[in-house]
Amino acid sequence: MLSLHTNRAALSAQNALRREGMALAVSQSRLGTGLRVNSAQDDASGLQMAMRLKAQSSGMAVAMRNTQNSVSMLQTADGLLGAMSAMLMRIQDLAVQATDGASTDADRVALHAExxxxxxxxxxxxxETPYNGKPLIRYTVPAPGVADPGTLGEGPLSFQTGADAAETVTVDFRPALGALNVSLYYAIDDGRLSGQPPDGPGTELSTATAANALIGRIGQALDDLGAVRAQVGATGNRLESVYRNLSTMRDNTRAAQGRIMDADYAGETAAMTASQMLMQSGTAMLRQANQGAQLALSLLQ
Structure with a gap:
């Protein structure tokens, strides 16, 4: 039917042009940003999931830095404990030398001075060795009066190793440090315990008998020091494992987020080309449909 008021062919062509125009705009937006989801309208549930994955990935990145910082702190502590171990071994050598009957009293005075x-x-x-602005290992009382403990001695340490609050590694170094504190009190000449005299009894090399007794005490101090180092090393190894696990999980999480958010350039390019061709075809058909009114007028001539 020829009609001047209603041109169904033109309306249909206009409707098709609107649909293809919207599809072309979406494809161009995705190709321009590289993202399949540019707003919640594109994929509401996908955007929500991707935001959760992004937050998890970001938290993992911070946790990875946390673990590396913690490992650095523990490696510093292990280095300090290693230096203490070397000094205690030297003290043990001095005690062994003072025990020897060939050593004179004058020799023992010199050995005691060292x-x-x-x-x-x-x-x-x-x-007193600091790390990040405060003592690192301190557990003993360093001087008469109350002093703040060091980082490893202040209480259970909680290392944040993930994006969730429950992802932590908690280690308490205080029992091992307490044992070391007591053994050092009886092994060195400058030990301190709260409420006790500055030096433990028998901490001298003045006689062969005293030196012989000191050998066993130094051995106990070395054992306790080794226990602290073992706990520090084991914790560092655990945090290194956590770091490797976080690295793998973060890569997989980012890949999952990308599969949701990233645009498929091959598919979007094909869709854009198809939309452009359909718009060209629709424009041509709209031009043909608009000629229907001219045909109606030609009947009146």
Missing amino acids: YVQLSKEVRQTLN
Whole structure:
């Protein structure tokens, strides 16, 4: 039917042009941003899932930095404990030498002088070596009065190893440090315990008998020091494993997010080309449909 008021062919062509115009705009937007989801209208549930994955991935990245910082701190502590171990071994050598019957009283005075200096350095290393602005290992009382403990001695340490609040590694170094504190009190000349005299009894190399007794005490201190180092090393290894696991999980999480959010350039390019061709075809058909009114007028001539 020829009609001047209603041109159904033109309306149909216009409707098709509107649909293809919207599809072309979507394809161009995706190709321009590289994202399949540019707003919640594109994929509401997909956007929600992708945002959760992005937050998880971001939290993992921070947790990875946390673990590396924690490992660095523990490696520093292990280095300090290693230096203390070397000093205690030297003290043990001095005690063994003082025990020998060939050593004179004058020799033992000289040996004791070195023993005192090494003892002070052991205590200084344990109590006052700083890390990030505060003592690192301190557990013993460094001077008369109350002093703040160091990082490893202040309580259970909680290392945040993931994006969720429950993803933590908690380690308490205080039991091992407490045992080391007691054994050092009886092994070095400058030990301190809260409420006790500055030095433990028998911390001298003045006689062969005293030196012989000191050998066993130093051995106990070395054992306790080894226990602290073992706990520090085991914790560092665990955090290294956490780091490797986080790295793998973060890569997979980002890949999952990309599969939701990223645009498929091959598919979007094909869709854009198809939309462009359909718009060209629709424009041509709309031009033909608009000629229907001219045909109606030609009947009146």
